[in-house]
Amino acid sequence: MNRKSSTLAVAVAIALGLPVAPAFAQSGAQTLDTVIVTGTRVADRTVAESQSPIDIITPEALQATGSTELATALSRALPSLNFPRPALTDGTSGVRPAQLRGLSPDQVLILINGKRRHLSGQLNVNGSMGRGSSAVDLNTIPVAAIERVEVLRDGASAQYGSDAIAGVVNIVLKGAGSGGSLALDLGQYSAGDGKQYQLSGDTGVGFADGRGTVHLAGQLTHQDRTNRAGPFNAYGLPGNPTPNTVNWPSVGVKAFVVGDPEVDTRAVSGNAGFDFSDNLRGYATAIASNRDITSFAFYRSKNHNAATSLLYPDGFVPEINQYLKDRSLVAGLKGGTDGGFNWDVSYNYGYSRIDFATRNTMNYTLGANSPTSFHDGALEYTHNIVNADFSQALDWGLAYPVTLSFGGEYRQEKWNQSPGEPNSYLGSGAQGFGGFTPINAVHADRHNYAFYAGLEADLTDKLSAGATARYEDYSDFGSKTSGKLSARYAFTDAVALRATVSNGFRAPSLAQQSYQVITSNYSNGVFVESGTFPATSTVAQALGSKPLQAETSTSYSLGLVLQPAERLYLTIDAFQIDIDDRILLSSTINTNAATNALLNSLGINNVTAFRYFNNSADTRTRGVDVVGSYNIPLAASALDLTASYSYNKTEVTRLAPSPGVLTSLGLTTPLVARDEIGRLEDAFPRDKAILGGTWTSDQWTLGLNATRYGKFTVRQTNAALDQGYDPQWVLDVSASFKPSEQWTLTVGADNVLDSHPDKVDPAFTGVNAWGQMPYSNYAPAGFNGAYVYGRIGYKW
Numbered sequence: 001m002n003r004k005s006s007t008l009a010v011a012v013a014i015a016l017g018l019p020v021a022p023a024f025a026q027s028g029a030q031t032l033d034t035v036i037v038t039g040t041r042v043a044d045r046t047v048a049e050s051q052s053p054i055d056i057i058t059p060e061a062l063q064a065t066g067s068t069e070l071a072t073a074l075s076r077a078l079p080s081l082n083f084p085r086p087a088l089t090d091g092t093s094g095v096r097p098a099q100l101r102g103l104s105p106d107q108v109l110i111l112i113n114g115k116r117r118h119l120s121g122q123l124n125v126n127g128s129m130g131r132g133s134s135a136v137d138l139n140t141i142p143v144a145a146i147e148r149v150e151v152l153r154d155g156a157s158a159q160y161g162s163d164a165i166a167g168v169v170n171i172v173l174k175g176a177g178s179g180g181s182l183a184l185d186l187g188q189y190s191a192g193d194g195k196q197y198q199l200s201g202d203t204g205v206g207f208a209d210g211r212g213t214v215h216l217a218g219q220l221t222h223q224d225r226t227n228r229a230g231p232f233n234a235y236g237l238p239g240n241p242t243p244n245t246v247n248w249p250s251v252g253v254k255a256f257v258v259g260d261p262e263v264d265t266r267a268v269s270g271n272a273g274f275d276f277s278d279n280l281r282g283y284a285t286a287i288a289s290n291r292d293i294t295s296f297a298f299y300r301s302k303n304h305n306a307a308t309s310l311l312y313p314d315g316f317v318p319e320i321n322q323y324l325k326d327r328s329l330v331a332g333l334k335g336g337t338d339g340g341f342n343w344d345v346s347y348n349y350g351y352s353r354i355d356f357a358t359r360n361t362m363n364y365t366l367g368a369n370s371p372t373s374f375h376d377g378a379l380e381y382t383h384n385i386v387n388a389d390f391s392q393a394l395d396w397g398l399a400y401p402v403t404l405s406f407g408g409e410y411r412q413e414k415w416n417q418s419p420g421e422p423n424s425y426l427g428s429g430a431q432g433f434g435g436f437t438p439i440n441a442v443h444a445d446r447h448n449y450a451f452y453a454g455l456e457a458d459l460t461d462k463l464s465a466g467a468t469a470r471y472e473d474y475s476d477f478g479s480k481t482s483g484k485l486s487a488r489y490a491f492t493d494a495v496a497l498r499a500t501v502s503n504g505f506r507a508p509s510l511a512q513q514s515y516q517v518i519t520s521n522y523s524n525g526v527f528v529e530s531g532t533f534p535a536t537s538t539v540a541q542a543l544g545s546k547p548l549q550a551e552t553s554t555s556y557s558l559g560l561v562l563q564p565a566e567r568l569y570l571t572i573d574a575f576q577i578d579i580d581d582r583i584l585l586s587s588t589i590n591t592n593a594a595t596n597a598l599l600n601s602l603g604i605n606n607v608t609a610f611r612y613f614n615n616s617a618d619t620r621t622r623g624v625d626v627v628g629s630y631n632i633p634l635a636a637s638a639l640d641l642t643a644s645y646s647y648n649k650t651e652v653t654r655l656a657p658s659p660g661v662l663t664s665l666g667l668t669t670p671l672v673a674r675d676e677i678g679r680l681e682d683a684f685p686r687d688k689a690i691l692g693g694t695w696t697s698d699q700w701t702l703g704l705n706a707t708r709y710g711k712f713t714v715r716q717t718n719a720a721l722d723q724g725y726d727p728q729w730v731l732d733v734s735a736s737f738k739p740s741e742q743w744t745l746t747v748g749a750d751n752v753l754d755s756h757p758d759k760v761d762p763a764f765t766g767v768n769a770w771g772q773m774p775y776s777n778y779a780p781a782g783f784n785g786a787y788v789y790g791r792i793g794y795k796w
Contacts (some may be wrong), residue, residue, distance in 0.1 A: 037114045038150040038170040039159065051456075051466055051486040052156075052500055053559055053573045053625070057149040064703060065732060066187045066750045066789030068198045068221045068265075070146075071098045071138040074169075076707065076732070076750075078151060079646035079688040080625060085784070086128035086777035087258045087295070090433060091354065094261050094293035094322045095122040095137050097130035100166040101153070102621060102648040102684050103577070105135035107506055107551075109156070109164035112141070112171050113271070113285055115330045115387070116160070118350020121379035121415070123511040125532055125585060125611075128777050131679055132585030132613065134509035137352065138169075140289040140326040144181065144200040145217035145269040147174045153625060155555035155577065157504025158468040158484040161409065161450055165504050165553045165579065173271040173285060177206030177213030180796055187789030190754055194226040194260060194784060212274040219267050225294070226259030226784050233762075233771035241770065244301050248770070249315060256772040257317055259784060261295035284331040291324040294359075297432030299772075305428075310368040318361035318432025327351045332387075340393030340401065348385035353378055356420070358430040365427025374424035377436030380416040381511070385409060402457040405468075409450040415510035417442035417517075428606075429518075436517060444514040448474040448507075462490045472505075476513070480505045480550055496561040498573075504555065508548035508583050512613050518606075530588050530609040531599075539602050540612040543595075544659020544671070549615050554578045567631045574624045578653075581615040582680075587673035587717070594665045616656040616672045619680060623648030637697035647687040652677055669717065678715025678722075683778045685710035685727075701736040703748075709780045721767055723776075725758045730781050746791040754786040 039052045055078060062073040075083035075098065083098040097105035105124075110117040120137040124130045149171050156164040180203030188195040202217035231254045234240040241248045249255035267289035274282045297318040302309050308316075332346025356376040363370045389407035396402050417436055419425070424435025454468035465487040473479040484502035491497065518531045533540040535548050559573035588609045591599065599607055625646050632639040658671040687710035695702045706729060713724045734748030757779040760768040768774055775783035 037172070038111070038168055039152045039154065039156060051464060051488045051498055052152060052154040053498070053557070053571070055149075055151040055153065057151065059143070059146050059148065062143050062146060062149070063183075063791075064734060066185070066196075066748055066787050068143070068185060068196055068219075068223070069139045070141055070143055071096065073143065074098070074138070074149065076690075076705075079644045079690050080153060080648070082129065082684050082688075082780055084129050084778055084780050085260060085782035087260070088256070088298065088773065089124075089126040089128045089777065090295075090297070090320060091122050091322060091356070092124045092126055092128050092130075093295035093320070094263070094291075095120055095139075095324070095354070097124055097128075097133055097135045098138060099130060099684065100169075101575070101577070101623060101646075102650050102686075103166040103579075104133045104582075105130040106133040106163060106509065107165040107579075108135075109160055109162075109168045110136040110138065110171070111160070111168060112287070112328070113173055113330065114170060115285075115346065115348050116383075116385060116411075117171075118328060118352060118383045119381050119509065119511075120326075121352040121354045121381045121511075123379070123509075123515050125515070125517075129679070129684060131676075132512070132583065134511040137324070137326065139265075140267065140291070140324070140352075141171060141287060142200065142217050142219045142267040142269055142289070144183070144202045144219055145173050145215075145271070145287075147172045153573065153575075154500055154557055155502040155504045155553060156484070157482040157506075157553070158452065158470045158502055159454070161470065161472055162505060162507045162550075165506055165551070165555070165577065173269065174202060174204070174215045174217065175213060175271045175273060176204040176215055177210070178204045180204060181793060183791055183793040185789060185791045187787055188224075189226060189784050190786040190788060191226070191228075191784070193224060194787070195224045196789075197222055208274070212272070214270060214272040217269045219265065221263070221265040223260065223263040225257065225262040225296075227254075227257050228775060228783050229254050229256035229258040230768075230771040230774040234765070240765075244315075245303050246301060247298050247304065248301055249299060254772075255299040255315065255317065256769070257296035258773055258775070260782075261293050263294075264292040266290045279337065280333065280335040282331075282333050284329070286330075287326070287328045289324070289326045291322075291326075293322040293324065295320050295322075297358075297361075300431055304431075305364045307362070307364040307367045307370070311362050311370065311372065316360055316362075318430070319359040320433045321357040321359055323355040323357070325351075325353045342391045344387070344389045346387045348383070348387065350383045351381070353380045356433060356435075358424070358433045358435075361431045363423055363426060363428060363430055365429075366423065371423060374430040374435060375421045376424045376430060376433055377420035378416070378418040379511070380414070380418070382414040383411060385411045396457075398457060398459060399461065400458040402455060404453075404455055406453040407451070410447070411449075412445065412447045413510055414445045415442065415514060416444075417515065434518065440516045442514040442516070444510045446474060446476045446510065448472055464488050474507055474550075477507065477548070477550055480507075480552070494563045498557075498559040498561070500555070500557045502555050504553045506551040506553075506583075508550065508613070512583055513548055530611060531604060531607040532585075533610065533612045535613050537612075539599065539604055539610075542598060542602060542661070543610065543612065544661040545612045545614060548583060548613055549581055551582055551615075552580045568628070569630075570626070570628045572624060572626050575622070577621045578618070579621075580618045580654075582617045582619055583613060584616055584672055584676060584680075585613055586611045586616075586671045587669060587676045589662070589667055589669045589671070592666055595667060598665065614656075614671060617652050617677075617680065618654035619650050620653050621648055621650040637695060640694045640696070642692045643690070645687065645689045649686055650681050652680055673717050674719065675715050675717050678713065682713035682715060685712050685780050688780070699738045701734075703732075703734045705732040706730070707732070707781070712778060712780070714776055714778055716767065721764050723761050723764065723767075725776060725779070728755055728757050728779075728781055729753075730755050742794050742796060744791075744793040744795070746793070748789055750787040750789070751781070752786055755781070756785060757781065757783055
């Protein structure tokens with residue numbers, strides 16, 4: 001295998017993993033030498049030798065902003081990652097999903113130390129990016145535990161199985177048996193709210209004469225809520241809502257709470273290893289976190305119901321509380337022989353539980369005797385995985401050995417939906433978030449097994465290539481086979497080309513197949529009681545549903561790596577991803593008399609809208625990622641300049657017609673209406689650019705980072721209410737001073753110019769709730785404004 005350092009290697013290193021923000025600043029040699037574990041089965045493959053584009057994000061990059069959330073930090077480092085901050089979307093307000101390359105949040109695979117991370121119990125069912133998705137909760141992982149993040153921007157189902165359509169995010173944890181850090185972060189928004197503090201740290205411990213290591217990390221975080229709601233601005237004109245009725249307060253009163261939730265987080269992790277001998281090593285990784293999240297539902301006026309004033313004479317805003325318990329453990333043994341045979345056998349346990357409660361609320365049916373707090377039930381996800389991975393170096397007479405890899409996996413999944421206390425669902429149920437009923441209780445499970453094999457080799461000093469195939473069989477929907485081909489060719493020291501082609505799939509999650517609930521939603525300017533029904537349920541089948549099938553994908557990528565001048569590096573990667581049978585949550589379809597009669601005959605009452613999951617669309621996503629870096633050495637310091645750009649466009653290439661039964665019931669809203677199509681095509685920035693510079697001396701580090709979020713469009717069921725939002729620039733600045741080798745003092749401001757996205761058109765009163773919801777939930781940079789922070793750090 002070629003280990004020569006060359007200008008081409010440095011160029012490839014920059015192309016695959018160098019900073020896309022100033023916080024990434026590090027030497028090309030450091031990036032070049034990083035051994036990766038994502039997208040390859042070769043034991044000692046480095047960034048420079050990877051055949052697929054892969055970004056390496058350092059812990060310094062993750063901690064370079066004021067954010068205490070991993071997902072937010074990643075979105076500020078990667079132009080292809082989108083992480084908006086929706087509000088008033090029930091559980092999604094607290095457990096927010098992230099998307100890669102404009103695709104669904106559950107179409108990217110998350111790994112910890114190369115092992116599959118479990119899904120969250122949360123299912124996103126309301127009006128936000130990622131509606132209908134069941135994804136991993138990135139914010140359960142303590143940032144202090146992270147050694148680096150490897151982001152593979154390529155399809156990889158043949159290597160890892162289901163979900164790896166848009167790419168793979170592999171979070172590699174610190175494992176050293178020495179060293180550590182402590183940090184205290186404080187900050188708040190310039191508006192005076194959203195105060196945050198975090199105490200975090202990590203430490204490594206060695207034992208047994210250096211044969212064993214344990215690296216521990218933890219964090220305690222508190223975040224106050226923010227509120228960017230506007231006042232109710234209806235002034236009694238004809239057709240305007242009447243103040244102090246339904247969800248409307250008095251004119252000019254700011255009654256809604258629209259912003260970030262209140263969050264308390266505790267998270268710990270341990271990453272351990274022990275060498276039993278030169279050829280046998282044991283390892284274990286454990287992560288545990290608890291998060292207490294309080295978000296908000298829609299305001300209820302004092303006349304919302306005849307019973308409202310009995311407990312709330314001035315009206316009330318229900319609080320939706322989520323208490324999240326997240327646990328994971330991976331333990332295994334790995335070893336090798338002098339003949340180049342390596343093996344790794346592991347067990348992987350993951351568990352997520354979300355308990356829901358509604359507070360500051362009431363059940364109208366219970367009148368003056370109603371409690372003001374209810375336990376609404378819980379969502380749980382569990383997986384148990386056994387992996388066996390093997391590789392063998394083969395001598396085929398080439399310049400370097402060929403790596404044969406093969407292995408298998410057995411995975412068992414469970415998803416439970418548990419009912420709340422009786423008063424949470426009795427009659428009208430708890431206002432804001434009614435409890436799950438015993439009828440809605442779900443105990444779903446499935447299992448699957450998989451086998452894979454692959455070859456990877458440096459065929460010559462200039463050409464490397466790989467091929468992988470994988471077969472999986474699921475107990476609930478059948479089997480899938482996927483494959484991948486990849487190659488890299490260096491024309492000269494200044495020009496290299498890489499390419500991949502693959503097919504993959506994503507299995508429908510147990511939550512998508514099983515979730516059922518009736519809850520309040522604000523849809524197209526109307527408050528509705530919406531029922532979400534499983535595709536295999538009697539109700540959904542009566543409304544035209546079919547059992548869910550797996551999504552399938554075909555992906556192509558082509559990348560060019562250039563070094564036009566000394567210390568200047570540029571890479572251009574184009575891609576296309578075709579996905580068939582995308583799993584969507586249907587549009588919220590308002591009922592009519594005929595539909596209500598049908599639902600009543602099936603025992604479903606008081607529902608004014610319905611929806612269910614379906615495989616109704618095919619899409620094509622095309623895009624390009626561009627990354628450039630230039631280093632300027634100075635007399636006693638250095639200046640690193642970086643630029644990155646991501647463009648992607650998704651188009652719906654097939655849309656299945658609505659079931660005939662909907663037409664026969666007299667319903668005119670399509671199963672997948674234009675608002676849902678807009679979520680697939682337009683509700684995220686088509687492009688995103690990051691420009692940055694970092695000046696570093698022995699004691700000072702100054703950073704400047706400008707991000708341009710491209711335009712996006714939010715479609716409504718009524719085309720007259722569609723709105724396009726202009727691009728938004730966000731400027732982040734920071735300054736760090738090191739009085740000694742151990743101490744670092746940092747001050748900074750994210751969005752220092754207090755930039756805000758466009759507001760919802762004031763004329764669209766049904767969209768902005770008459771001024772009370774002034775910003776779009778799809779705004780990629782959020783709408784909180786400037787955030788000022790300070791950090792004190794100590795390392796040893």
